[in-house]
Amino acid sequence: MELLVSMFPILIPIILLGFLNMPALKGMSVTAILVILASLFIWKMPLKALAASAIQGFHKSLTIAWILLGALLLLRALEYTGSVDRINAGFTKLTTDMRLQTILIVFLFGSLIEGVSGFGAPAMVTAPLLIALGFKPLSSIVLALVADSTAASFGAVGTPLTVGLSNTVGTAETGKVGLKIANLELISGTLVPLILIVMLVFLLPNQHTQNRLKSVLQVTPWCIAIGLVYSISNIGSQLLLGYELTSVISPIIALVIAILSIKFNILLPKDVKKNPWKQSPKITIKEPKTNISLVRAWMPYVLVVVLLVIPKLIRPIHDWLNTHVNLSLTNILGFKAIDSSWLLLASPGTVLLIVALLTVLLREESFRSFSREAWGVVKSMKTTILTLIVTLIMVQVFTNTSFNGANLDSMPGYLASFMATHLHGVWLAIAPILGAVGSFVTGSTTVSTLTFSSIQADVAIDAGLDKYLILAGQVIGAAVGNMICVYNIVSVSGVVGLKGEEGKVMRKTAIPAVAYLFFLIISIFVFK
Template sequence: MILIALLAVLIPLFLLGILNMSARLGMTISAIIVALTGYLFWKIPIDVLFASILQGMHKTLPILWILFGALMLLNVLRKTGAIDSINAGFKSLSLDMRIQGILVAYLFGALIEGVSGFGTPAMVTAPLLIALGFTPLSAVVLALVANSTPAAFGAVGTPITVGLSNAAQEQGNHIFSQVSSTITSLDLLGGAFMPTILVLLMTLTLNKNKKSQRDWLEMIPWTLFIGVCYSGFAWLYSRVIGYEFVSIITPLTMLALTIVLLRFNFLLPKSTNKNPWRKLEEKKQIVQPQNLKLENLSLIKAWLPYGIVVLLLLISRTIPMVKTFLNNTINLSWDSILGFKEINSEWAILYSPGLILTIASLIALVVQVKSLKLFTPIAKDVFSTIMRTGLTLVVTLIMVQIFSNSGMNNGNHLSMPSYIAEILSRYLSGVWIFIAPFIGELGSFITGSTTVSNLTFASIQADIAYDSGLPIHAVLAGQVIGAAAGNMICVFNIVAVSGVVGLFGKEGEILRKTIIPALLYASLIAISTSLYLFFK
């Protein structure tokens, strides 16, 4: 039965990662196999399968709404020439793409994660990276890998507050602060290496230059400094301000600090000025909309839409009255699908980042070209683009929901996620402190969300920790960080970000490039947790 339960993991890995099949075909086959084996072997009733299919279809809509907003903003900024101004602004800080990648993917992406989460950061940062000269493939990979460390506290702490809510019912609400403090302690080792991993990806994995090893090694003092400072500030803010704002205040602090230190070339090799590194894999020509002829579009006007995105996300997530209004107005959530109370799907249209990104694109048109005439033709182009992504997302989410709802069966079986965790704990409980991050990562790979991975596995992890005599808060911290790392390899995140940059059919190649950093990060956290317990 363990092989049946693992099919939702093994089949996509085989079809996409080994056979290099497109996500549309590979995930369609995966969904069909998981549905058939769920019915035949797990005894999932037909009506539960049908409800799960409807749930997966409905859950696709909020993602497409975010994708629409992200593409609208991107295409508007291309049309108005704002992307060129933003590009020039980054190049005024440094022409070195290694530095630009850290600024955009790691630090700016962390800020978007802090206020929004749920896959939005990579959809925002990947197009910016392309504007700076990164190839679509490298931009997607970097954006996904960077969206890991901050995801533990994403969307104003949602992976903790909501993700650990089931575990908190058993352990008490104090578990929130305990786990969040432990996360930042563990990340002093694991998270500190993330900028170094990102530069390694740029110079080794994505670049075929024979000198790439030197290009990476010479940046290590700077990348380690950035990573240690980020992890250190996160550790401080989690204790002084609270976990909800760690991924908002920390990247803001680090953006300011990094920009200042760039002026002094602090810990940077001389090559970043004398011979800036800009050697990536051969660039493929991308057909972009023809820019309007605008003179001297200021950096403030160019960045204004992104500033509005951050501001509106922050207001909508932190002011209770505004949050309640947006969640309850035009709410198209679907509760108790086909009468099953456990099967629901949320879609609060006004609360979604999709609306905020669309509003930002409208404001960009008003401020930058003083006209809204371009909105309709751009929207038509965007709509045709997201339709290509929609089918892939639908079949992916159908498979996810069947897997998640598999506890509703006539065979008296545990749900597939619970069964996997139980079997693993039966044989690996003695080394569970090493396993916990990988379980969190597995959860995000399948469910596509740090929060949902935590909801699915946190209670199970807490029970295993108790039975194994391990500190519950340490095991749960490993779960949360692992779930955050799983964003790198989540199939529908890969599909969504690829759709934004127009990179179709390369999902398997992207997965192969992100899975190694994901496993490396989880391994660092496992080592960090062991050291934490040893010196505690």
Template sequence: MTAITLLYIVFGAILLLYTVQESGAIRAIKRGFSDISPDRRIQAIIIAWLFGSLIEGASGFGTPAAVAAPLLVAIGFPAMAAVMVALIIQSTPVSFGAVGTPMLVGIGTGLSGDAVTGAGVASVAEYVPVVAGTVSIIHALIGILIPLIMVGMLTRFFGASRSFAEGFRVWKFALFAGLAFTVPYVAVAHLLGPEFPSLLGGLIGLLIVVPSARAGLFLPQDRFDFPPRAQWGSDWQGTVEPDTAEAEIAPHGQPARREISLLTAWMPYVIVAVLLVLTRTVQPLKAWLTGPDTTLALRDIFGSGINASAQFLYSPGTVMILASLISVVLFRMRGRDYGRAFAISARTMSAAAPALLLAVPMVQVFINSGGNGLASMPITLAQGMSAAAGEAWPFFAPLVGALGAFIAGSNTVSNMMFALFQFSTAQGIGLELAGITVVVALQAVGGAAGNMICVHNVVAASATVGLTDKEGDLIRKTLIPMAYYVVQAGLIGMAFIHGGLWWLAAVIWAAAVIATMARSRARLAAQPAE
């Protein structure tokens, strides 16, 4: 059931992409980004970091990668590059994705019990916003460098010179975009609570960064583009191809496809964002979409006592399919063009089905492995780590969160599994409530970082661009920013609790990561392209 719901989202994302492509609207979007900047680094920051964060705040559960990766492919990114940058941003905004679900449901459900209220917490409902405030600060301190690391990864693995330094040349713009998102993100978390930091942070960031980019503010003097398509490696490309054809010519010499304005071309994605916000924030509508009348429920399957359910009307897949249907009217599409988009989308989704249908049960076996007096495998691993770490546990707490997200494919599930464990472990090493709050926040931050490498997200995002059997390569690449994120979170957590030299250690770690990447330029420049 879980795999089918993920495939449904994949289908919706691909259908929306091909609707935009087959209508000819993609050409207007390409021109729009060329008007802002033809630089692929700038395009990645705007689409993946800012637009992706907005979509994460509205929907979550891997949707940003499913939306951003096809859009990047459509404007000329290699499929592998598009998925990689879309996965890297599945970090800072994730803790407040889906209108705060990882905090409200993940932490809220995970911390239910007498053990929490007996430790000085008045109520879990009042405690979650406190944790959320700490989460936002830790994320902001780490996430401000994510756009810079992302473009460094882009140029290192997909540039002609294979150099991190080529991406770092946009450091001013990257840091500007990082601040444009993280500052309102923290403010919203403290003022409005955990529902809207990512959503409003992404929206405000777009409103600041796009006009600034049009004005040339903080843009580099050089321009980065990918090598000619003929030089792309076979592993760079998926089965989804960008629309490279010029306007078709009708028999009487008139264009077969009318010119579409930039605003109209972007409307499908605006519609997606608006519908996601409405379905997640308008409570009567949300209640109906998630209620018993609109929920597909299977009870006591095969007499096993197991129940399963799916809320397809509430799914982001439905939102994207609905936006696609509206776009048919909006773009005045011909029936055969939309039929072609539908057929290609179905074939692409089918290619992703075997991996998802096998990966999801593997995850469920891992999560549900406890019983008969034995703890589950994730809990056993976490207990072993805490016993070995002792008072240094806050440094390792984000790793447990990342492990949970990697296994379960969800920051929300990771928080549900490990929030109480983190709370109890922090109590066990003698921390006061303020220190315990930091440890629980580190769980949420680590769980967000784990989304960069979780199998569900990698497979689903790859499927939207027709990239199959490359999941291992993508995980090896995204392990680099994930490692930076988890280690930096641990250092900042230790600094919050113990202060002193731990703040210096956090600064040194961030500087060392950037310096190590930048130094690769001279060595790599002397080597031929791989």
């Protein structure tokens, strides 16, 4: 009974959203109610602990909503000032082939955003860019979520390792885990660009008339090459600079190589410019109505990256941002470790909001007129925020069931312990799956790793396995799980404006998630 109940946050969303296609708000509300009832009557969680968990979940949902608001307002500001049309024109001048645009935007630019920010921001930024280029909403969401995987292992300047492994290994050992991750990604990570193209051509709706297999094979050499450049850059940056800047340096190097290879038609079919692949032959990109330069149009995004990177590199700025306007909650209702961090000035949402305001003000546009646009954005977020609230309350009740009167481990701990007891003989394959399960529920590579890394390390030692390899599998698996996490799907769908289709998105992202885990497990056995 306890085992089945501990799997509620995994099984119920899959059934309700994935199979019954229930809207996320309704499906996650049902899941939250069942998890709360189980925590009360089976785990015998005190009402006060339940209330603390609900407050924690509500507070965490606000921190995500803040990032979502920033992403939406920046997008609206870029549309309002004509920057989006100019950026689109710049992309189409480089290439109108949607296969190549996919890799440039969601994989490489998205990885750069992940490297400096994380916290779900990359997909919220890149999905609208695809929409503006003519991609269908479903495709934009799925591609953005799937692409934000490889970089997530080192996201937010290495937070999944620095924080996620903080209870398991020392500082010196963290670097060893990081190098193991980079080695494993030589296989699985290298294939991500190709997986994205397979998704775009075969599994997402399009009316392109060309043979689908040919459409994939035409760009396979280029995709593998870009994936290899990214993966090798990962290893190089690890060896030279450490793991913290891996997801910043690697996408920059790969982005430069990708742009040059497109410009000079290297490893690409000769007719890629004359006969570009598009989801629909009717797609046309409007000529920009504004006369701003391409550099100026991109400046808001450059400013976002700069403002996110500076605090990571300059300690005094980092310390100031992390000590002023602290809206965090600690020891909620007196329960130690039931906390929720919200450093407002250090939040990616604040950076996105500041850049959105500067974009409007510096272009000398009517701020009063834009304020009406902004209010429309806020009103459009209602369903998304409600879904985030019920989902995060469910997640925090699930993880905080360690406070119980039944003398049981927490629900995630119980599930992990069961797997460790009965599946330790095949733990090389189980380690990344457990990591993916953790982030599927929590939506965070860091939280999944923080939750399960101790169990992973203990099983590795008991079974005589390479501890660093197992922990690397945990981190990468957790990064993969983000693409199927309900509240990540809800957040990106909210930015794009596609509501009620969360189940369809989950079914689509589950396919590359399984494929990624398959190749990752092969990598683990190769490097064991």
